[in-house]
Amino acid sequence: MSPLTRLIGVAAALIALTSATPFAFRMLGDNAYIALTMVAALLTIVATRLAERLPPDRVLWLIFSVAILLRVYMLLFDPLLSSDIYRYIWDGKVQAAGVNPYRYFPADPALASLRDAAIFPHINRVDTAATIYPPVAQFFFLVVTRFSENVITMRLAMLGCEAVTVALIMLFLRRMEQAITRVIAYLWHPLPLWEIANGGHVDALMVALMLAGLWVALTGKALRGAALIALSALVKPYVAPVLAGVWRPWNLKMPLVVIAVVVLCYLPYLSVGWGVFGYLTKGYLTEEGVTAGYELWLLALWRLVFGSHQGDVAVYMVLAALTVLGASFAAAFRSDRGIATSLANINMLLLLTLLLVSPNYPWYFLLITPFVPLCGSAPTWVVSITALMLSEQLDWDFYIPRIVTKSVLFGGLLLAWAWVAWTSRQSKTASAGLSQ
Numbered sequence: 001m002s003p004l005t006r007l008i009g010v011a012a013a014l015i016a017l018t019s020a021t022p023f024a025f026r027m028l029g030d031n032a033y034i035a036l037t038m039v040a041a042l043l044t045i046v047a048t049r050l051a052e053r054l055p056p057d058r059v060l061w062l063i064f065s066v067a068i069l070l071r072v073y074m075l076l077f078d079p080l081l082s083s084d085i086y087r088y089i090w091d092g093k094v095q096a097a098g099v100n101p102y103r104y105f106p107a108d109p110a111l112a113s114l115r116d117a118a119i120f121p122h123i124n125r126v127d128t129a130a131t132i133y134p135p136v137a138q139f140f141f142l143v144v145t146r147f148s149e150n151v152i153t154m155r156l157a158m159l160g161c162e163a164v165t166v167a168l169i170m171l172f173l174r175r176m177e178q179a180i181t182r183v184i185a186y187l188w189h190p191l192p193l194w195e196i197a198n199g200g201h202v203d204a205l206m207v208a209l210m211l212a213g214l215w216v217a218l219t220g221k222a223l224r225g226a227a228l229i230a231l232s233a234l235v236k237p238y239v240a241p242v243l244a245g246v247w248r249p250w251n252l253k254m255p256l257v258v259i260a261v262v263v264l265c266y267l268p269y270l271s272v273g274w275g276v277f278g279y280l281t282k283g284y285l286t287e288e289g290v291t292a293g294y295e296l297w298l299l300a301l302w303r304l305v306f307g308s309h310q311g312d313v314a315v316y317m318v319l320a321a322l323t324v325l326g327a328s329f330a331a332a333f334r335s336d337r338g339i340a341t342s343l344a345n346i347n348m349l350l351l352l353t354l355l356l357v358s359p360n361y362p363w364y365f366l367l368i369t370p371f372v373p374l375c376g377s378a379p380t381w382v383v384s385i386t387a388l389m390l391s392e393q394l395d396w397d398f399y400i401p402r403i404v405t406k407s408v409l410f411g412g413l414l415l416a417w418a419w420v421a422w423t424s425r426q427s428k429t430a431s432a433g434l435s436q
Contacts, residue, residue, distance in 0.1 A: 004058060007050040011066045014043050014188060018070050021194075022077045030081065030392045031400075037190040041385040044188045048373070051181040059181055067187035074197035075155060081391050082363070085154055085200040086122040091131050091138060092145030093119070101131045101138055102272045119149065129279040135265040136209075136234035137202050155200035161208040162196050168211040169370055175219075176340050176374075185373035191384055195363040203366040206235035210242055211370055214346070217246035218339050226254045230261040238367055241353050244328030245346035288360055297358040297406045304403075320356040327352055347371040351379055355410050360402070362390045379416040386412050 017040045024032040051059055079085055091101045093114050104110050106120065107127035120126075131138070144157040166183060173180045186192060196204045209232035217225020225246055233240045247254050269276050289295025293303075293313040303312070331345040350368050359365070365387035371380050386409040392400060 003050045003053050004062075007047060007054070007059065007062065010043050010047045010050065011062060011188075014040055014047070015066065015070065017043070018073065018190070018193070022080065025080055033080070034389055034391055037194065037388045037391070038385060040188075040190040041388065044185060044190070045381060047188055048182060048185040048376075051184045052179045054181060056180050063181065063184045063187055070188075070193055071159060071197040074193065075152060077198060078151070079199045080194070082199045082201070082361070083122050083124045084202075085151055086119050087124060087131065088133075088137075088141045088154055088200070088202060089119050089145055089149050089151070090114075090123050091133065092141035092143075093149055095138065095142040096145060100269055100271050101133075102269055102276045103130060105130055125279075125283075129283055130275070132280045132284050133202065134234040134237070135269055135276075136231050137205065137236075138269070139265075140202065140205055140235070151200065155197065158196050158200045158202070158204040161204040162192065164208040165204070165211055165370060168208075168215050169373055171215060172211075172339065172343070172374055178374075182373040182376065185376070186369055189369060189372060189384065191362060191387060192366055192369050195366055199363060201363040201366065203236055203363050206232050206239055207366055207370060209235065210239050210367075214242065214246065214343070218342055222246055222248065222251075223253060223257050226257055227261050230258045231265070234262065234265050236364075236367075238350075238353060238357070238359075238364060241324055241328055241349040242346050244331045244349060245342050247332045249332050290357075295358060295360055295402065296356075297403075297410050298356065300403055301407075323356060324349070324353055343371065343374050344377070347375045347377065347380060351383060351413060354383065355413060358406060358410065360390060362387045365390075377416075378420055379413055382412040382416045383409065 017036050021033055021036045021040075024036055051063065087106075090106055094101045094104075094111065097114055099111065105125075105127050106123050114120075133141070140157070144154055147153055166187065169183050169186055170180055173182055192204075195201050209228055213225045213228030213230075213232060215225070216228060226243060229239065229242050229246065232242070243254070243258065266276055285291045291313065293299045293308075293316065296313075296316060299312065299316045302316075327349055331349055334341065334345060347368065350371070354365065354368070365384060368380055369384055371377075372384055389400075389405040389408060390402075392405065
């Protein structure tokens, strides 16, 4: 059987699994969703290995046809696991009405005239939080909702961002002289498929801006690239460590450019003063278990063994910040500035950040999905697949404690890193033996 025939078979299996997933979720709960999407992710590994061996002119049509088909199918269903997209639309409506989205809770009487039956009933934190989304995300919400204030339009906008991401992945693969068919690792991966095409998460914008910034910076225009990456961080701040991958040591222009971008983007919303950070600092970190520390995976494991101690969260956050900072400086001071090495270092930085901050939701891991085809490393595959386990949210379904799912996720990352280090050492030992 030829590789193309086998790839067609994998595509058929992937389409069948994806088609069944919404119905399995409704009948059997989120654990059925997790099981089916993880099997689909494993099939994507097989598909990637097959596609790498095939010439682009024979297989790209199949890769893109399946990717488009699956995304169109996603649009037929309401978002399954998150209501965040309704908040995006609401924030766009609020801004269009001339109101600062950081000023009022959605349930505040001042916004009563904006309520409708399609969007308002689905907004999360309706009476506890003004928006937590940074200003670049807010600009995007305003622009998209000027076309139409509905879920389909917002999801199509996120798919537009994803199209930019895919184009940039292919540009990077060509520049690195890698098989362009490796783009299948992103296009068929269930994490972006479900979290962007179905969930419509704004992380799609973050990833597109991040990759655009990396492309611009790594092809010779570092300051412009840094500005784009700063814009990406003003969609979701998790992307900030990427700046270390494009910074030249002791170059003060880049930090100044980043600061200028941040100030200019926040400027239109400063009528609420420090309220632009209000819920993010006062509510969100508490809600996500960061302030108390119980959702920080490494700290949670430490407490299981040694117990809780006063101030342990502060100590952990300082150590985590120093670790990321140290890794960032190591990336910035590297001697090899090639694109492949730069992307590998940035990928490692992002994985380290995710490990230390331990997000609770799978869409936060969209940050690393472009690096699956670009780097193809075992740690990236492991994290992007096991992140699907964080989809478990339904109270009535069989519940696996978060510490268990995070142990599989981040324990898998640590094991993958150890395996890569061991195989690299074995390879160097073998090469040294041959040279003697």
